[in-house]
């Protein structure tokens with residue numbers, strides 16, 4: 550289900566990244582540790598009370614050497630284009646500046662809710678600093694302090710009160726939502742066209758021509774699909790559209806909205822660092838993943854080329870050893886028609902529910918064959934397991950003492966689950982809990 554997106558906008562130095570980090574908090578990711586992937590600093594999931602949302606720090610998108618006011622304008626435009634609610638951040642210590650008014654003028658043009666926050670109000674007797682800010686025309690300003698963590702609760706209450714109602718279409722669960730993610734020019738638009746069997750998406754020779762998110766619904770052999778974030782319908786216009794941070798942001802947003810992510814790799818060029826980063830994010834977000842090696846028609850091949858490429862992918866994406874790999878050509882359409890079935894299979898695995906009795910047979914059998922080694926003089930006892938979620942399949946294992954569950958034993962149990970149930974293309978999660 551799609552989460553609302555909140556963007557923080559404001560002139561430089563008002564404290565956007567401080568507030569961003571405060572709201573996002575400490576999010577530790579196992580995948581980041583394993584793969585050395587750093588989560589994108591300008592985009593993150595966050596939550597407040599029962600609300601999950603994504604947060605964008607527009608201050609992290611710097612547009613080359615564009616003049617100061619153009620930078621601010623672009624950041625405000627990104628906030629308008631990419632979010633559902635906008636936090637307009639100002640600095641109480643400096644009062645209303647020309648640059649604040651510049652931001653305000655751009656934000657007047659949107660119908661999206663704009664919440665005005667005055668930062669650096671570090672203690673209650675500084676509250677009168679906020680009155681100036683009524684002049685910006687966004688109603689009551691919220692006094693906050695990023696460094697002291699003050700006022701954020703009230704601000705986030707107001708933000709959450711302005712979240713849009715969930716789009717009914719978004720919660721249709723008989724639709725498989727997938728996206729094609731990859732560096733510029735790998736052939737994402739061409740692949741979408743090949744899948745759809747018609748020239749629906751504009752393809753161009755110039756890198757970076759896929760512009761706006763236009764979801765494409767499609768039915769294949771009775772199964773409904775939705776292709777997320779692929780169309781290149783909008784002409785390039787805004788200066789921020791060519792920045793790498795912005796396309797990264799778009800890719801991460803598309804991943805969040807997908808069930809299955811197709812990591813498209815250019816067969817001619819091979820794997821790049823950027824491919825690893827998005828793949829890491831997809832795994833971290835718990836999405837189904839498959840690799841699509843495109844432009845296979847122009848790769849010079851002998852009988853070892855494909856195996857070498859597979860080894861290369863396995864070596865570079867150790868944490869995605871479960872993701873299937875397809876070799877295709879959008880140009881000649883070679884094997885393109887096999888993609889739908891594979892996407893469907895990954896999606897089914899991603900949503901797979903295992904009967905408790907069957908699950909526990911597998912776990913008991915695994916434990917009987919390979920009992921947990923003792924840790925710190927204690928023996929781990931595994932009582933039973935239960936599946937608590939799908940997308941991705943998530944299991945809780947009840948034990949006597951969770952602290953003595955070793956990660957290698959956890960890994961062993963995960964592997965046994967994979968051997969028994971397949972789970973091709975989907976991450977699975979295992980959580981250890983004490984039996985109460």
Ligand SMILES: Nc1nc2c(ncn2[C@@H]2O[C@H](COP(=O)(O)OP(=O)(O)OP(=O)(O)O)[C@@H](O)[C@H]2O)c(=O)[nH]1
Pocket residue numbers: 559560561562563564565566567568608609668669670671693694695696697
């Ligand atoms: N006194 C005080 N200082 C703060 C507060 N929040 C942030 N700052 C300071 O303000 C400065 C700017 O903070 P940043 O978070 O980097 O500001 P930013 O808006 O992200 O800046 P840009 O990335 O340049 O757009 C830093 O020195 C922060 O320590 C606050 O609540 N009170």
Ligand SMILES: Nc1nc2c(ncn2[C@@H]2O[C@H](COP(=O)(O)OP(=O)(O)OP(=O)(O)O)[C@@H](O)[C@H]2O)c(=O)[nH]1
Pocket residue numbers: 731732733734735736737738739740751752753754755756757758759760781843844845846847877878879880881
């Ligand atoms: N030989 C060959 N060329 C391809 C194939 N797929 C795409 N191309 C070419 O690669 C170029 C880029 O294709 P696009 O589909 O626009 O790539 P994209 O990934 O959508 O690119 P951006 O919009 O820049 O992100 C075009 O010139 C395509 O004709 C393929 O399978 N084989």
